[in-house]
Amino acid sequence: MRVEIWSDIACPWCYVGKARFEKALEAFPHRDQVEVVHRSFELDPGRDKTDIGPVVPMIAKKYGISETQAQDAEDNLGTQAAAEGLAYRTRDRDNGNTFDMHRLLHLAKAQGRQDELIQIFYKANFAEERSVFAEGGERLVELAVAAGLDADDARKVLADPNAYADDVRADEREAAELGANGVPFFVLDRKYGISGAQPAEVFTQALTQAWGERPPLTLIEDNGAEACGPDGCAVPQQR
Template identity: 35%
Template structure:
């Protein structure tokens, strides 16, 4: 008997360090989930700094000092901590290379990729470009290259970046996030019944996947909306 797939919606931002870590942990949990072929992952946009102007000439430490009010020591400690946390999931963050960039265009590309069934690949590529390769994810030429690498047509990418056809989709994602009470990312919603906030351990993701799937499969109704808290980045740009 064929079923529709259970949806897992994930709100995140490209510039959020815990979003990449959370993605990696969730991906590993999904790999272990025996019913992974019945799960559809949908990436939702969440803009932590919508008014941010891309800064190609300042360091991440300077950015945290100027825009988050941290001291130099606090900024360096925060970067050191999240880099070590990322390393635990085999992600080699290089904050010496990171280009502080507005991520709106990147979100447009993720939505465009969704039409081609390449959303997860596009999300992964942008996160790697930002945190590991030090690429400018607000630069049109860079986005065209990254999009083509995952299989998008150059003409389609150029059209989207010029016409912003998916801008309304981004706003809708953000509105949805507000309605369900998302205040920080990453935020994972399973079948609109259970939620996981932050970069939780693989085991936690696997447990929630199993619970949500059983109820989805049986078409059971669950009144509660449970949220499991973890490390994330909030709407003020604070990551902890």
């Protein structure tokens, strides 16, 4: 079974939602047969790379609320994250354009290190004092190396604005086609969609239902052709 997760590094509910999903997946009896793929979704795709600023004023402006209310929202998110065992800085975080991080996530996917990198990005953005936006490409390279990627490979991607750009845009188009207008957005076997950072119990129910409804394998032909099994391999017959 395949689970696809559309998310953005700048999305706090994606950070929390990933932890809740993983809690459900860890307890799922068939977890070793579940493939998890992370898909790209930018909350602010038109944002200039030089536009980097503090989170609280951004929230206040975006939602038309006071900065006090915005800070209260961040404090609430911190509480929600802590309940999932996640560190979360409720003060002095910044935000910015996440396109380069998504491109590096596609590099990581090609090398089988995608989940490691997205978790490192989340932790760096939401829990660590150093910025993933203000320090430039070398900060992202450092994080990519921590996920097991080669530093030169990461630098080559960042130096080429076209590297994996089409993959990011393809993910975003697909999200729109599936009706996702926010993240996190989970798709199970292209049959069930789950929007938002739902409780772990919701993910457990969805995983169980999706697994139970998988169609049985249909054999196209079984004409006694030679094969190998637990007792050994069939002796070739003269034809």
